[in-house]
Each structure stands twice: as C-alpha cells, then as structure tokens.
Amino acid sequence: MEDRRRTLLVELSLWGALAVPVLAVEWLHLHEPDSTWQQLTGIAALGAATALHHRLPATAFLLAAAPGLAVASSLFTLSYGGALAVFAYLMGLRSPAVRPSLLAFGALAVAGTVKISVRQVDPAAEWLVLMGTLLFGAVFPWLIGRYWRQSGELTAAGWARAEQLEREHRIVADRARLRERARIAQDMHDSLGHELSLIALRAGALQVAPGLADQHRDAAADLRSAASDATDRLHGIIGLLREEDDEQAPLAPPGETVAELVERAAESGLPVHLVSAPGTDDNPRTEDRTVYRVVQEALTNAAKYAPGAPVTVEARQDATATATTVIVTNARPADAPAAPSGSGTGLLGLRARITALGGSFDAGPHDGGFQVTARLPAPGAPLGGTPVDVDAGFGHARRTARRRVGLAFGAAAVAGTVLIGGAFTWYAYTKTHAVLTPQAYAQLRVGAPLADVESRLPERTISDPPVERAPTPPPAHADCRYYRASGELFVSVEHFRLCFADDTAHTLVDKAVIPKAGTADQVKEEEREWAR
Structure with a gap:
C-alpha cells in the first residue's frame, strides 16, 4: 500500500512538472497553445500519458506527442517539447521490446509529414525540423532509456550470477x-x-x-x-x-x-x-x-x-x-x-x-x-578436451548489449549530423534564392503586369515573411509575394512586399519595404501596438 501511494505521488508530481511549460508559454504570451481548450486538452493528454507509461509506454509516448503535433506540425514546441523527451526516455526504460517504440516513432513521423503536406508552408524546411525534433527530442532520450534499462538488466544478471555461484559453491x-x-x-x-x-x-x-x-x-x-x-x-x-x-x-x-x-x-x-x-x-x-x-x-x-x-x-x-x-x-x-x-x-x-x-x-x-x-x-600428461570458460556466456551478453547501444548511438549521431547538415543546406538555399536586390526592386513600377516584371523576380519567395513589421496592411483581394533584400544568413534583413491584383494581367498594385527587426520604424510600430 505504501509503495502504491509513493508511485501515485511520483506520477502526480511528474504530471504537474510537465504541465508547467503549457501554462508558462501562455503567461509569456508565446501563444502556445492558441486557446484555453487546447491547453486543457493538452494537460489532460499528459495526465493520461503519465498514468499509462508503466503499462503501455508506447501509447503514453504517443499521447504526450499528440498535443505538440496539434500545435506545430514540426513537433518543435516549448509547451510539449519537454514532455516528448521525458516520455521517450520512459518508453526506452519501460519497454523491453524495440518494435513498439519504432512503430511509435514511425507513426509520429507519418502524422507530421501528412500535416506538413496539407499546410501552406515550405514543406522541406518543416519536414527537416520535424525529423530533427524526432531525432534529438525523442530518439536520443529513448536511447538513453534503453541504455539504463540494459545496464540495470546486466547488473541484475550479475547479482543473479553471484547468487548462483554461491549456491553452486555450497553444492x-x-x-x-x-x-x-x-x-x-x-x-x-x-x-x-x-x-x-x-x-x-x-x-x-x-x-x-x-x-x-x-x-x-x-x-x-x-x-x-x-x-x-x-x-x-x-x-x-x-x-x-x-x-x-x-x-x-x-x-x-x-x-x-x-x-x-x-x-x-x-x-x-x-x-x-x-x-x-x-x-x-x-x-x-x-x-x-x-x-x-x-x-x-x-x-x-x-x-x-x-x-x-x-x-x-x-x-x-x-x-x-x-x-x-x-x-x-x-x-x-x-x-x-x-x-x-x-x-x-x-x-x-x-x-x-x-x-x-x-x-x-x-x-x-x-x-x-x-x-x-x-x-x-602420467601425472601432468595432457588430457583431452578444452577448458570451458564458465563466464563466457555472461561476458558475451554484456559485450553484445554494449555493442548494440554503441551502434544505436552511432547511427543516431550520423542521422543527426545528416539532418543538421541538410537543414542548414536547405535554409541557405531557400534564403539565398529568394533575394530581390534593391536595384531590381527600384526598377519595378506599380501598374506593370506580372508578365513584364516576372523575369526580374527570384525563383523562390519567402514562406515565413515578417508581416507583423510591414508599415501598411496589404491591399484587399491581392496576391502578395515577399522577398529578401539581402542574402545574409542568420541575421534580420529587410524584405520587399509585392502585391498583384486578382485580374487577368495580375497587375502590380502595391510595393512596400518591410524593415528589419530593431529599426526605428519597427520600434515605432511596437510603440503604437503597446499604446493600443
């Protein structure tokens, strides 16, 4: 009875700790999740996962990952990122078989890929973020849990072996x-x-x-x-x-x-x-x-x-x-x-x-x-047979377990390196191929049809433009495109907004410069926002 009460207290403490980030992001005005019902649903899912992680660790992991997938298709959230890592670790620690865990990872990857494909975002970048989150936020913690489980099993096997040797000694x-x-x-x-x-x-x-x-x-x-x-x-x-x-x-x-x-x-x-x-x-x-x-x-x-x-x-x-x-x-x-x-x-x-x-x-x-x-x-004459190493079986099991864990960590590290390299490569490609130079922007005239200006435009547009920094709202019923003013990476740069009318010629009806973060215009805009 005392053990059950202690287990219940530990699970309630875990649930409370995982619910703190869900509430904290709202207090920090990060808008994760977007509504109160999403918060309550996510906290309830974390509670269910906490209750099930002993008996059904893979199911508990999926329950903990579901709210994060609902908030962001890439799973990269402050609200549920910690819960994802915790339940991945518990899945590796509790689950004796590898197959359920791999199926859970696969199901999460498929669900995220499907959600990315139906959203109006850059799918390649989102998918790379999804894979990176799965690798570093789920697979690595799961491997750590697997390592501790195997280490505990080897320790228990060592004590069992010692007890067996003691019994054999008495025999x-x-x-x-x-x-x-x-x-x-x-x-x-x-x-x-x-x-x-x-x-x-x-x-x-x-x-x-x-x-x-x-x-x-x-x-x-x-x-x-x-x-x-x-x-x-x-x-x-x-x-x-x-x-x-x-x-x-x-x-x-x-x-x-x-x-x-x-x-x-x-x-x-x-x-x-x-x-x-x-x-x-x-x-x-x-x-x-x-x-x-x-x-x-x-x-x-x-x-x-x-x-x-x-x-x-x-x-x-x-x-x-x-x-x-x-x-x-x-x-x-x-x-x-x-x-x-x-x-x-x-x-x-x-x-x-x-x-x-x-x-x-x-x-x-x-x-x-x-x-x-x-x-x-004669005394000392060699006898038939070969000596038997009684500890060979246990030593082989220990070496096999360590080799498997090492290979798993190595494979995950290689996959992580490939994903990180791919993400940086894709980031650089998308940003540098969406640059509209200031000279080309200055040559564009409002009223010109799209066919006349399209040759001057880059092959790609920005999928996540800083619309909140735009000096004026875009015209109604217009198709707006956003381009970077510079090819610099990992810094805030100016953006150009080109809006085309929804007519036969797709006439350019508006062009605007969106300042980079921290400029005077941006500061004034933030002051006006605070004044409201």
Missing part, C-alpha cells in the same frame, strides 16, 4: 563431503577386503594342510567361511556408502609399494609373480595410488574367486613415458568351485576413477581365467 562443498565418505568407503573396501581375502586364503591353505586334526580342519573351514562372509558384508556396506557416478577424491599414497603388496600376497599363499617390462625398474610407478589399487583389487578377486590359480602382475610404461599400463592375469584352477556372484563394487569404482583420470579400464575373462587391464596417464 560443491556438500559433494566434497560426500566424496570424502565415498573415499573412506573405497579405502575400507580395498584395504579390509584385501586383508579378509588373504585371511580366507590362509585359512584355505590350513584346511588342506596334511597331518591336521579334523577338529582343526573344521575350525580352519569355519574361519575361511567367516572371512568370506565378512567380505560379502563389507561389500554390502560399501554399496550403501559409495556413489557410483561420483568422482573419487584423490588419496595419499599408501604405505607400501606394489612390489611389497605382491610379496605379502605371495607370503600368504597366493601364487603371484610381478613382471616388469624391459627398460623399466622392478617397480614402475608404484608411487601412484591408483596403480596400487588396481593391483590390490585384482589380487583380492583372484584370492577370493580363483584360489590356487597362478597370478601374474605386469606394470610397464610406454615408450614416451606418458602412460602406465597395469595387467593382472589369473588362470582358473581345475578344481576351483563356481565363483560366487560379487557386488562388483571394486571394479566399478576402479573404472570410474581411472576414467576420470583420462585412462582406460577393462576387466573380463581371458584364456579361461580373468584379466584386469588398466592404462593410466
């Missing part, structure tokens, strides 16, 4: 915590699962050892079964904690190397052998935790699903030292039972981790056994 922090949980789960799976598998492997070896009493053999079998059950329960828990599609958080290197891992597995009874490619050391890239995890998971699966089968671990670098390939292969023992179905969590986690690092992972049957192959890029 990233939450996901980091989830990744930490997944990392702990993965670490539990890899480490504890591997140790439980080795316990089951040792229990299996103890179960088949010769000379062992039956009760100890049964205890070893129970131990192996319990270790396998614990491994399965661990898989189930890890499956609840891990996120299959989540990126794994990097881990610190473990405390042992791949060679030590293989050696410890061999000591537990797993027939495993580490092979290194020629030209590399015995433990290539063992500092990489991912390589360690690949070997650890493969040995765990071999001990669990293929006990007693020989296992080969091969880790080698390629010729360019930009990648490491790890291959773990185990055969299927002839007397091994059918492998139980596992959760596959470990292999899936390895695939996700290696893919995220830009490598490749493959695991599946191989020559009756099972093989795990992983290819990992």
Whole structure:
C-alpha cells in the first residue's frame, strides 16, 4: 500500500512538472497553445500519458506527442517539447521490446509529414525540423532509456550470477563431503577386503594342510567361511556408502609399494609373480595410488574367486613415458568351485576413477581365467578436451548489449549530423534564392503586369515573411509575394512586399519595404501596438 501511494505521488508530481511549460508559454504570451481548450486538452493528454507509461509506454509516448503535433506540425514546441523527451526516455526504460517504440516513432513521423503536406508552408524546411525534433527530442532520450534499462538488466544478471555461484559453491562443498565418505568407503573396501581375502586364503591353505586334526580342519573351514562372509558384508556396506557416478577424491599414497603388496600376497599363499617390462625398474610407478589399487583389487578377486590359480602382475610404461599400463592375469584352477556372484563394487569404482583420470579400464575373462587391464596417464600428461570458460556466456551478453547501444548511438549521431547538415543546406538555399536586390526592386513600377516584371523576380519567395513589421496592411483581394533584400544568413534583413491584383494581367498594385527587426520604424510600430 505504501509503495502504491509513493508511485501515485511520483506520477502526480511528474504530471504537474510537465504541465508547467503549457501554462508558462501562455503567461509569456508565446501563444502556445492558441486557446484555453487546447491547453486543457493538452494537460489532460499528459495526465493520461503519465498514468499509462508503466503499462503501455508506447501509447503514453504517443499521447504526450499528440498535443505538440496539434500545435506545430514540426513537433518543435516549448509547451510539449519537454514532455516528448521525458516520455521517450520512459518508453526506452519501460519497454523491453524495440518494435513498439519504432512503430511509435514511425507513426509520429507519418502524422507530421501528412500535416506538413496539407499546410501552406515550405514543406522541406518543416519536414527537416520535424525529423530533427524526432531525432534529438525523442530518439536520443529513448536511447538513453534503453541504455539504463540494459545496464540495470546486466547488473541484475550479475547479482543473479553471484547468487548462483554461491549456491553452486555450497553444492560443491556438500559433494566434497560426500566424496570424502565415498573415499573412506573405497579405502575400507580395498584395504579390509584385501586383508579378509588373504585371511580366507590362509585359512584355505590350513584346511588342506596334511597331518591336521579334523577338529582343526573344521575350525580352519569355519574361519575361511567367516572371512568370506565378512567380505560379502563389507561389500554390502560399501554399496550403501559409495556413489557410483561420483568422482573419487584423490588419496595419499599408501604405505607400501606394489612390489611389497605382491610379496605379502605371495607370503600368504597366493601364487603371484610381478613382471616388469624391459627398460623399466622392478617397480614402475608404484608411487601412484591408483596403480596400487588396481593391483590390490585384482589380487583380492583372484584370492577370493580363483584360489590356487597362478597370478601374474605386469606394470610397464610406454615408450614416451606418458602412460602406465597395469595387467593382472589369473588362470582358473581345475578344481576351483563356481565363483560366487560379487557386488562388483571394486571394479566399478576402479573404472570410474581411472576414467576420470583420462585412462582406460577393462576387466573380463581371458584364456579361461580373468584379466584386469588398466592404462593410466602420467601425472601432468595432457588430457583431452578444452577448458570451458564458465563466464563466457555472461561476458558475451554484456559485450553484445554494449555493442548494440554503441551502434544505436552511432547511427543516431550520423542521422543527426545528416539532418543538421541538410537543414542548414536547405535554409541557405531557400534564403539565398529568394533575394530581390534593391536595384531590381527600384526598377519595378506599380501598374506593370506580372508578365513584364516576372523575369526580374527570384525563383523562390519567402514562406515565413515578417508581416507583423510591414508599415501598411496589404491591399484587399491581392496576391502578395515577399522577398529578401539581402542574402545574409542568420541575421534580420529587410524584405520587399509585392502585391498583384486578382485580374487577368495580375497587375502590380502595391510595393512596400518591410524593415528589419530593431529599426526605428519597427520600434515605432511596437510603440503604437503597446499604446493600443
């Protein structure tokens, strides 16, 4: 309610401010508008425009321009010039689309052109004034309004972008915590699962050892079964904690190397052998935790699903030292039972981790056994893809908006320069081609027909003669023509009035000299006017 009251107060203040020039010109005796009803109609139109400029800015602009067009076909008025500029600015500020504004400008230009064409004035000069008024009194303020609107939209978009980044930052922090949980789960799976598998492997070896009493053999079998059950329960828990599609958080290197891992597995009874490619050391890239995890998971699966089968671990670098390939292969023992179905969590986690690092992972049957192959890029090796600039879209929108505003102002400036140049050119042409020299004027005789004097007359006449300075009124029923006595521009000069009778010969019936402004004759005329 308070906002509505404030808006109403602002609109009433705007209406009052725009109505002041309409009343002031009458007090200054400028005769704009010509009558009281025109004043009241114009003020009412300004009030309607003020009420509509929020919802219908283009309509409000046309309502504000209509009284000015009624007073002057060129729109160049002191009464409504300010209102024209104000509502053009508000139209640019309020209207999101450009098309309604362009249509409003076009409608105003057409209406002014039509009115100029039916009036007895110099149409070219009036049209140039109309275009200049539209450009400087309407288009320029509209462009300023458009600029402020786009500036506000960009500012709002910037704050929205900042809020979005803050929300994304919170989401990233939450996901980091989830990744930490997944990392702990993965670490539990890899480490504890591997140790439980080795316990089951040792229990299996103890179960088949010769000379062992039956009760100890049964205890070893129970131990192996319990270790396998614990491994399965661990898989189930890890499956609840891990996120299959989540990126794994990097881990610190473990405390042992791949060679030590293989050696410890061999000591537990797993027939495993580490092979290194020629030209590399015995433990290539063992500092990489991912390589360690690949070997650890493969040995765990071999001990669990293929006990007693020989296992080969091969880790080698390629010729360019930009990648490491790890291959773990185990055969299927002839007397091994059918492998139980596992959760596959470990292999899936390895695939996700290696893919995220830009490598490749493959695991599946191989020559009756099972093989795990992983290819990992070296640290610092270039990955595929190109960096993405997250601010590119917003920056492009900002540059586009500025470029459009700059082009619009540039086009308007060029158009204004052309109009001003054209107006001055036309002004100079009309004034200099309507000059009747004093010598030619002196040779004209009252009573001479138009055909005899027409050759001495200029090609143009004055469209806006200073009739108020004429020493005598023109004869009744006469066609009077007005000419300049000098070709000087932008100064007041004397004018000649030639009046021709409305007869067949168009006889020259009167000739008079109209003094320039500020001369003694003009002063006397003004004194006589004041005396009345």
